Amino acid sequence: MIIQATDLKKTFTTKSRKGVQTVEAVKGVDLAVKKGEIFGVLGPNGAGKTTTIRMLATLIVPDSGQAVVAGHDLLKDPAGVRRNLGYVSQAGGVEEGNSPRAQIVFAAKxxxxxxxxxxxxxVLRRFDLLELADRPGRTLSGGQKRRVAIALGLVHAPPLLFLDEPTTGLDPQNRANLWDRIRELREMGTSVLLSTHYLDEADALCDRLAIVDHGVVVAEGTPSDLKREVSGDVVTLRLDELDRAAEALGPLARATRVDEDVLRVYLDDGEHTLPALLKRLEEERLELRSVALDRSTLDDVFLAKTGRSLRDTGAAA
Incomplete structure (x- = not known):
């Protein structure tokens, strides 16, 4: 394992007019990241993702717990940890007045x-930045700045790279381009710890992931295994009397869940079970307004583990 973390905890104390308040940002996180994989930490804003990564990057000290990162003890040898990782924050750290080349050379020194x-x-060549290398940082686009930020984190060829919300604010084309770059890092043997609140990003990039909510890990595994654990398919029904419909369809399903104005029915084989569901609704004289059959998503996993949709927390698709 390139990261082995156990029971990491962090509480922040703030002062305001209401007095002293404490916030348990991370309540006991365990992570095991294999060498050469892209491991994702998925969750809504405020779930504790960034705090967890900042602890593992030695930027803040855990209140308790322990970890070994790239072969070095997090608490006993933080300098050894720092020598063996690259860290790219949400802000990116690209200076507006300096060129990418000057910034990367300085980081290498x-x-x-x-x-x-x-x-x-x-590293400029690897990320197709040579033509931009001597331009001021302020002239670069958002996608170009993210590539420079990753180049800054990789100039010393670390075995491990931390990416905290790497595609936030990027347009679809730049997101797709950056995804390709991150996959290339894995092919070159670099291990990547990636935090994100984007469902599609976690699904597309991560070999394995941990879903985090309110400072704890609620699920961990490969995206396909997590979705399979919930169910192979999900049927979304819009109709009146949702609770009665859920009771009627329960015997035909792995699980049912009323989610605001829809009923979600989780099935092992939606294609062949759907006709039986529709027949049962007709027998119960439950009028159907719409029906959709889809494969389970990571949002369904989050919903099953937490009781609410990740989309409803403000996270993007």
Whole structure:
């Protein structure tokens, strides 16, 4: 394992007119990340994702718990941890007044790279940034800045890279481009710990992931295994008398859930079970307004584990 974390906890104390308040940002997180994989931490804003990553990156000290990161003890050897990882924050850290080349060379010197200029040239080439290398940072697009930020985190060739919400604010084309870059890192042997609140991003990129909510891990596994655990298919029904419909269809389903104005019915084989569901509704004289059959998604997993939709928390599809 390149990351083995056990029972990490962090509480923040704030002062306001109402007095001293404490917030349990992380309540006891366990993570096991394998070498060479993209591991995702998925959850809504405020779930504790960034705090967890900042603890593992030695930027903040855990209140309790322990971890070994890239072969170094998080608490006993934080310098060793820092030498072996790259960290890209949500803000990215690209300076407006300096060129990407100057910033990357400076980062290489800080990390003690033997030939900073060559290392910068290599990483600029890898991320197709050579044509932009000497332009001021303020002239770069959002997608270009994210690529520069990742280049900054990789100039010293660390075995592990932390990406905190790497595609937030990017348009679809730049998101897709950055996804390809992250996949290339895995192919080159770099382990990636990625935090995101995007369902499609976690599904598309992650070999395995942990779903985090209110500072705890509520589910962990591969995206396909997590979705299979919930159900193979989900039928979404819009109709009156949702509770009566759920009771009527319960014997035909793995599970049913009333979610605001719809009824979700989880099935092992939706294609072949759907006709029986419709027949049962007709027998019960329950008038159907609409029906949709889909494969289970990570949002269905989040809903099953927490009782609410990840989309409803403000997270994007």
């Amino acid at each position: 800080i990390y003690g790279v033997a030939d900073p200029a060559r290392a910068a040239e290599d």
